[in-house]
Structures are given as C-alpha cells and as structure tokens.
Amino acid sequence: MKKIKTNAMRLLDEAHIPYEVFTYDIDPEDFDGLKVSELIGVDPESCFKTLSLKCDKDLFILCIPVKAKIDLKKSAKALGVKHLSMIKVKDLLKEVGYTRGATTPIGILKKHRVAFDIRVLNYEKIEISGGKMGISLLLESKKLIAYLGAEVKDLCEVEE
Numbered sequence: 001m002k003k004i005k006t007n008a009m010r011l012l013d014e015a016h017i018p019y020e021v022f023t024y025d026i027d028p029e030d031f032d033g034l035k036v037s038e039l040i041g042v043d044p045e046s047c048f049k050t051l052s053l054k055c056d057k058d059l060f061i062l063c064i065p066v067k068a069k070i071d072l073k074k075s076a077k078a079l080g081v082k083h084l085s086m087i088k089v090k091d092l093l094k095e096v097g098y099t100r101g102a103t104t105p106i107g108i109l110k111k112h113r114v115a116f117d118i119r120v121l122n123y124e125k126i127e128i129s130g131g132k133m134g135i136s137l138l139l140e141s142k143k144l145i146a147y148l149g150a151e152v153k154d155l156c157e158v159e160e
Contacts, residue, residue, distance in 0.1 A: 008131035033066030
C-alpha cells in the first residue's frame with residue numbers, strides 16, 4: 001500500500017520537524033474534531049482545529065482546541081483588528097487551499113497570520129489536521145509555532 005504524503009507533511013519534512021501520522025475513517029458529513037480525537041486515541045484537550053477567518057481582505061488562521069468555541073470579538077481584539085468573520089465552507093479551497101476537515105495551518109495558499117489559542121502552551125505535543133481528511137499529525141507545539149511564526153493569544157469563549 002502506498003504511503004500518503006500531504007503537502008503539510010512535505011513542508012514539515014523540509015523543515016526537519018518530526019511528526020507522527022494518524023489515519024482514520026470518518027464520514028465527511030459527520031466530521032467533528034472530537035470524533036477524530038476519539039478515533040485516533042489522542043486526548044481531545046491537546047487536539048486543535050484550524051479555523052479560517054477574514055477581516056476585510058486579510059486572512060487569519062486560528063488554531064483552537066477542538067472542544068473550545070471561538071470568541072470572534074475577543075479574537076479580533078487580540079489580533080488588533082476591528083472584526084473577524086469565518087470564511088464560508090464553499091470558499092475554503094479558493095481562499096486557503098484546503099477543504100473542511102482538511103484545513104491545517106501548514107501550507108496555506110495566501111499570505112496570512114496564524115494564531116494559536118493560549119491553551120496550546122499546556123501541551124508539549126498537539127494534534128492538528130494533516131492537510132487531508134482522514135490524516136492527523138501529532139507534533140511538538142513549540143516547534144510548530146516557531147515554524148509558522150504563529151502568535152499565541154486568548155481566542156476562545158470562557159468555559160462555564
């Protein structure tokens with residue numbers, strides 16, 4: 001069987017950043033980050049989903065825990081912009097180069113800013129999408145943040 005190499009994996013290889021690959025089967029209509037964490041057996045607290053947002057023409061890639069909800073006002077303030085809005089699912093491929101369930105902060109098409117929720121600092125390793133539905137990567141959070149030139153900000157709603 002041929003081993004799959006996604007663009008995200010190739011870019012990490014080029015940067016000499018080690019990662020572990022997890023594969024899983026999930027119905028795209030039933031895709032959910034929590035389900036993925038269960039399928040691959042990784043603590044959902046250390047699993048991060050990648051969200052694509054815009055402020056006017058500027059693109060922002062935000063990575064937050066799969067269990068968390070983005071706070072758009074708090075995120076906009078943390079990033080120093082007036083507002084943020086989610087990119088429509090139908091526009092993801094055109095705007096970021098990935099589809100729903102495959103979006104990763106690695107290898108985005110256009111110039112953008114990347115920010116991780118502050119909870120990323122709680123984990124030595126985190127899980128993110130591998131750039132294709134059914135593939136996840138586990139890697140060192142500090143190395144990923146440094147590679148992406150990402151910011152670490154408070155982006156999520158307060159849990160009750």
